[in-house]
Amino acid sequence: MTMIAVTSEGPSLDDLVDPRFGRAAGFVVVDLETMDIQYIDNGQSQVMAQGAGIQAAELVARAGVSCLLTGYVGPKAFKALSAAGIKVGQNLEGLTVRDAVERFKSNQVEIAAAANRPGR
Amino acid sequence: MIVAVASGKGGTGKTTVAASLATIWDGPVLGVDLDVEEPNLNLFLHPVIAGSEMAHMTVPMVEEAKCTYCGACSELCQFKAVSVFNQVILIFPEMCHGCGGCMAICPEKAISPGQRELGEISWGRAGDVGFLSGRLRIGEAMSPPLMRRVKARLDQMLAVTGGDAIIDAPPGVSCPAVNAVMDSDVILLVTEPTPFGVYDFKLAWEAFTPLGKPMGAVINRAGLGNDAIYRFCREKGLPILAEIPYDRAIAEAYSRGRVIAALSPGLEATFVTLRDEIRDLAKPSRSREAAHA
Numbered sequence: 269m270t271m272i273a274v275t276s277e278g279p280s281l282d283d284l285v286d287p288r289f290g291r292a293a294g295f296v297v298v299d300l301e302t303m304d305i306q307y308i309d310n311g312q313s314q315v316m317a318q319g320a321g322i323q324a325a326e327l328v329a330r331a332g333v334s335c336l337l338t339g340y341v342g343p344k345a346f347k348a349l350s351a352a353g354i355k356v357g358q359n360l361e362g363l364t365v366r367d368a369v370e371r372f373k374s375n376q377v378e379i380a381a382a383a384n385r386p387g388r
Numbered sequence: 389m390i391v392a393v394a395s396g397k398g399g400t401g402k403t404t405v406a407a408s409l410a411t412i413w414d415g416p417v418l419g420v421d422l423d424v425e426e427p428n429l430n431l432f433l434h435p436v437i438a439g440s441e442m443a444h445m446t447v448p449m450v451e452e453a454k455c456t457y458c459g460a461c462s463e464l465c466q467f468k469a470v471s472v473f474n475q476v477i478l479i480f481p482e483m484c485h486g487c488g489g490c491m492a493i494c495p496e497k498a499i500s501p502g503q504r505e506l507g508e509i510s511w512g513r514a515g516d517v518g519f520l521s522g523r524l525r526i527g528e529a530m531s532p533p534l535m536r537r538v539k540a541r542l543d544q545m546l547a548v549t550g551g552d553a554i555i556d557a558p559p560g561v562s563c564p565a566v567n568a569v570m571d572s573d574v575i576l577l578v579t580e581p582t583p584f585g586v587y588d589f590k591l592a593w594e595a596f597t598p599l600g601k602p603m604g605a606v607i608n609r610a611g612l613g614n615d616a617i618y619r620f621c622r623e624k625g626l627p628i629l630a631e632i633p634y635d636r637a638i639a640e641a642y643s644r645g646r647v648i649a650a651l652s653p654g655l656e657a658t659f660v661t662l663r664d665e666i667r668d669l670a671k672p673s674r675s676r677e678a679a680h681a
Contacts, residue, residue, distance in 0.1 A: 316468075318467060318468070318483060318529070319467050319468030319469075319480075319483050322468035322471050322478075322480065322483070323468055325471070325473070326462075326471060326473070329473050329474070344480055344483075347478065348471055348473065348478060351471075351473045351476040351478050352473035352474065352476070353473075353474070
């Protein structure tokens with residue numbers, strides 16, 4: 269069973285990928301075999317003054333995903349996701365969650381080697 | 389007596405007022421730059437620096453061999469300075485606020501005190517005026533921890549020399565600004581009669597009023613803008629202790645790093661009167677009429 273998480277502006281496959289990771293509205297967690305989904309709300313990270321990316325990384329790590337698809341990831345979040353063994357696919361803003369997942373399934377998402385946003 | 393020179397809006401003349409006050413003060417006085425993110429009091433007082441030291445705060449260091457990844461520290465930390473992922477523990481020292489909770493709660497004693505550099509504290513003299521300043525390390529996000537260390541040194545210096553201190557506070561109304569004024573005896577709010585000046589002045593008045601300290605206004609660039617600031621002060625019973633005219637000669641002197649109280653006998657008199665008004669304000673038991681009699 270392979271699970272991936274996608275930052276999302278809403279709870280469905282047809283919502284748009286939220287470009288932000290740490291302050292994403294939530295995460296759509298997709299089982300790639302069955303395409304079953306579950307939604308994790310990220311409100312508790314959004315309200316943090318600092319450390320939203322680290323907390324968001326804790327949330328997706330707890331969901332047991334092996335990969336995260338999103339728009340931008342900062343350096344602290346990237347470090348945390350790497351520590352959790354989660355691969356990161358970036359620059360997917362503008363797509364729907366479904367399109368991002370399809371792109372991943374057809375091996376068109378490059379796995380990032382580093383953060384693509386400066387830290388704050 | 390400690391006088392904090394603060395403002396809501398930046399660029400209204402805090403440093404101009406603090407430097408002038410320190411220069412005309414009669415008796416031992418320390419000019420203290422607590423605007424550690426962008427200290428500039430030195431540009432006007434031109435102090436000879438006698439000493440300096442780096443300031444640090446305690447942050448967690450983990451001995452991973454002892455860690456069982458129980459996650460107690462991670463759960464406790466509200467700032468995500470410690471985070472546990474399965475079999476990995478991560479420390480983000482720059483996120484730490486220094487509470488020490490992770491070290492206290494760790495059942496394996498795997499977390500020990502490390503250090504994060506906050507910035508530099510320096511001190512010296514400018515003629516008769518003592519000088520003390522903090523300068524935040526570039527990249528450091530939190531200024532209150534360094535400000536607390538500058539204030540601790542201020543207490544030590546005052547214990548030796550006696551006298552008064554004039555604090556040049558950071559602008560705004562957030563933690564650094566509150567931190568700069570909270571231990572003072574009098575708060576001076578420097579503003580300008582522009583819409584931005586008035587708006588931020590109201591925010592500062594609201595933020596500092598709960599501290600219950602004597603407060604007075606200094607209106608810089610008087611003659612500019614409108615009379616909204618005067619109406620607000622009258623309405624709130626906030627005394628206007630001095631007005632500094634909107635004058636090109638003052639701007640030129642400022643741009644050359646000069647203390648404006650030395651610019652003309654009129655300006656010197658303005659600051660001498662301001663000094664006396666501050667002393668009056670700091671003694672609420674004595675009525676203003678009696679003090680002037």
